[in-house]
Amino acid sequence: MVVALVLVLGVALAGAAVYMAQQQISQFQSERDMLMAEQANAPQLVDVVVLRRALAYGERFTAADLGVIKMQEGHLPEGIFHIIATPQDAPEEAQAASVFPGGETRPRAALRSYDAYEAILANKITAPGVDAGIMATLSPNMRAFTISVNATTGVSGFLRPGDRVDVYWSGEVKGEKVTKLIDTNLRLIAIDQSADADRSEETKVATTVTAEVTPEQVAALTLAQGTGELTLSLVGMQNTSDPGAIEIDRNKLLGIQVQEAVKVESERVCTVKMRKGTELVETPIPCKN
Known part of the structure; x- marks a missing residue:
């Protein structure tokens, strides 16, 4: 009876061990499959x-x-x-x-x-x-053009390399003062003699700015700078619209409407002169073409 009892107890313990081993193996397999799935879904590096x-x-x-x-x-x-x-x-x-x-x-x-x-x-x-330097920041086939500015024309020193600006020309046309948009969205590559976009002089008023332009724009800006004053306007980062043609004179600024003088032809009067004795009498008659 003792031998039989020991045998039965041994079989039971062996069965329990096999069951626990199977459960542990199943858990390991489940964790392995989960890890492999996470690795498959993980972003590639x-x-x-x-x-x-x-x-x-x-x-x-x-x-x-x-x-x-x-x-x-x-x-x-x-x-x-x-x-x-x-x-x-x-x-x-x-x-x-x-x-x-x-x-x-x-x-x-x-x-x-x-x-x-x-x-x-x-x-x-x-x-x-x-x-x-400037040579390293120029795009292929582009030129560097320097524009003289001050606190008023240079956006009060807030310009930095990499910013984009619109250029306005102010001068006289036929004796009238005119301001006109002559170029848009020019990329600045240097402020004064610095092309460093991380410069610490954030509020320093620049005396010159250098823009990246085409050879044709160089000629146009040179003529504009020699015949009037150039003013820069900072373009926002979210700008997507085209400003189109802009030209303002004094009358348009103040809302003055100028009417052209119309020459009114005076009514033609036709007469015939007749002498009666010593008097000369002038009598109106219908005009004929």
């Missing part, structure tokens, strides 16, 4: 090149100043880099994604300030071997 130290505007950097971190794919800004440097025989796609492609060793410069471990962008750094 890609390599992104960042600066390992803070940079000020115009400061140079080399490949030694760069590092790589993981960032979520599909939520990256335009112009991001994925590779620090590539050799000359690397594929074209890898060269385009590299900060220093083709074994390039010349330093690049920052066109704005950067914090440590901030991702760098292609349009915020210069080409290899080029220092920061």
Whole structure:
């Protein structure tokens, strides 16, 4: 009886152990499946090149100043880099994604300030071997044109590189003072002698601003600046409308309506003269064409 009782107890314990093992295995499998599902739904990460130290505007950097971190794919800004440097025989796609492609060793410069471990962008750094300045910020086939301004004509010192402005001309036309919109949405690339968009002199009144224009706009603005006064108007970031043609003179400003003088032809009177004795008598008669 003792042997039988021990045998029955052993079988029961073995069954309980098998049941507990099956439950544990099922739990492990459920957790594994859940983890695999979460991994499948997790966002994909890609390599992104960042600066390992803070940079000020115009400061140079080399490949030694760069590092790589993981960032979520599909939520990256335009112009991001994925590779620090590539050799000359690397594929074209890898060269385009590299900060220093083709074994390039010349330093690049920052066109704005950067914090440590901030991702760098292609349009915020210069080409290899080029220092920061107006030459580095000009778009292809564009020119730099400098406009003299003061507190009144230069938006009281609130202009910064990267802002966009409308240009108004004020002068005399046929003896009348006129203000006219002559150019719109010009991009400023420098204030005084600084192209730094992060400059700290936020309220400093500039004496000159430099805009990015076409060669034709250079000729037009040169003539306008020599024949009158140019005034800048800051364009808002949310601006989407076209102001169209704007021209204001004194009469339009004050709401004065000028009527052109109409010459009224006086009524023609036809007469016939007759002499009666010593008197000359003039008698009206109907006029004939």
